[in-house]
Amino acid sequence: MQTPSAEAIGDAREFLHQQLAAVGEHPCDLPDSPSALEAWIETNAAQVGEQYAEYLKTRRNGGNRRYFTNRAHALYFLQCVAPSKAVDGAWLYGVLRHWDDYRFDGLVRTYLEELGDGDPAQNHVVIYRKLLAEQGCEASIELHDQFYLQGALQLALGYNVRHFLPEVIGFNLGYEQLPLHLLITAYELSELGIDPYYFTLHVTIDNASSGHARRAAHSVSQLMPVDSNPSDFYQRIALGYRLNNLGVNTTAVIASFDLEHEVIQMLERKRGFGQQMHSDYCKFEGRTVNQWLQLSGKIPEFLAALENKGWIKRHQDPQLSCFWQLIDGPGASMFGVFSPYEKQLLRDWISGDWRPEQAQFQPRARPVNTANVRSRFTPSEASPQRESLVSLPAKTVDIDMDRLRTELQTMSQQHQILYLIERMSPGRHSTPAGLLATRLFSEFIGQ
Ligand SMILES: [Fe+2]
Ligand SMILES: [Fe+2]
Incomplete structure (x- = not known):
């Protein structure tokens, strides 16, 4: 940045x-x-x-x-x-x-x-x-x-x-x-x-x-x-x-x-956060969940223990797995513990070879037709008003944008250009101030 x-x-x-x-x-x-x-x-x-x-x-x-x-x-x-x-x-x-x-x-x-x-x-x-x-x-x-x-x-x-x-x-x-x-x-x-x-x-x-x-x-x-x-x-x-x-x-x-590898890596990463968070009334092969999570490198065995006890039923609809029910849905005990990507890993790993009879969530893909590709953003998000170097609009909530506007007003045109270019760098152009700088620059060079 x-x-x-x-x-x-x-x-x-x-x-x-x-x-x-x-x-x-x-x-x-x-x-x-x-x-x-x-x-x-x-x-x-x-x-x-x-x-x-x-x-x-x-x-x-x-x-x-x-x-x-x-x-x-x-x-x-x-x-x-x-x-x-x-x-x-x-x-x-x-x-x-x-x-x-x-x-x-x-x-x-x-x-x-x-x-x-x-x-x-x-x-x-x-x-x-x-x-x-x-x-x-x-x-x-x-x-x-x-x-x-x-x-x-x-x-x-x-x-x-x-x-x-x-x-x-x-x-x-x-x-x-x-x-x-x-x-x-x-x-x-x-x-x-x-x-x-x-x-x-x-x-x-x-x-x-x-x-x-x-x-x-x-x-x-x-x-x-x-x-x-x-x-x-x-x-x-x-x-x-x-x-x-x-x-x-x-x-x-x-x-x-490698799906299994990613699942294991992900659980290993989360292990540290969860090792004191579970209640101890359930044991899997002699260890409580907290005890399992205290051991590094034991995730594959822990997953196997969950499978042995029937908490995970692989190659079936994930809804049938007790472990999945704890994770998914607003009333689930572990709601919010896993990010959407992490949940997708678990879901696909549990599902394995199982395929829903009718795909629940598969809009038909269409071939990429170069003539039909359009912006899917709503008009309010698209094409903000063009602004020129001379007439700068009122203040916004973004401090960097306000600063950009104020500072530009004190500079010669040659300095303005260099100043805008600095804000269009790879690390900065996607911020609100960087986007504003790009709009002003584009407008100025008239391309
Ligand atoms: Fe690109
Ligand atoms: Fe390109």
Whole structure:
């Protein structure tokens, strides 16, 4: 959230050098010449379209979901990719300072669109945060450092555009292509009753004909040096492009889910909070609940004891398990003890192979139709009144917003721009003041 120190930015530069050295030998499917990029993008998009049609055909013929075995699996995925989604667009932050150089127009516009031009209903980071909050997934799981690698790379690039412009262009080129997994993820989330808007939004906004993918290719030709060696520049673009392959990719995240392991980890995390909270009149294999919870590493045995005593009936409707009845519903004794994600883990683990005869909660998924994707936010949330740098509206309840308005009035226009850019950083643009700064900036540069 804070503006990083010069030292931190220097460290980020060093980190980028290490990562770029590591991807030097990785395969790269970019065409040899930048002039072939637009055709390459079209071919990729067409291939993805065909693969998606194939996927839909399989599903229509009764095939299983390809990614998510159950709802808990999908929620696990949403949390594992959250560190990257929380900095969506960050790699382009540094281009804002070049807003008055026409060659940067495409990149600047892409960054502003990631920020929804300051409209909270269209700001990608806000949308993702809302999604996690709606699903009760905030801060539920501890993630391995690997899950932060992509986000860290994106931040490092965003703060070092001055040193890594070709790499930023190349990274952007890779990131903004439409991948098959985005389409499948959106389809299966919707099937599981989880709002897919964040994902469908990217199907439209990154499209190959006029969206971020096309602009990414255009910015390569715009920013290619004229006097210096263009092939060196393109080599560096290709290196930046390869950075997209680092970290844990979508399919690996999905494959890393192990329901039983997650249930055990979750109960182990909660153990400390519950070990003095239970009454002692019930014993399971000689131990009270408090005694079980005092032992580290014994959750699997405790669960087995609950099963042996008939408190958990796996592979049946969870409503038949006494343990589930204690957790679920307003009158349940342990109401509120487990977060929605934690409950979903337990529910799916207890259900196991059991399937309800009629799916209780499965709105039919529809194929992602790029023409039909619209904002699902209500009009009152969408498009706040545009404000200009000159006429600033009355006070709000947000202290940072009030401060922004007051301070801007005392500055020259040149300083105002720099001041706004500082508030549009990856860590700050999704706050009310950051959104206001983005709206003012967008308005000012007239894009
Ligand atoms: Fe985005
Ligand atoms: Fe994008």
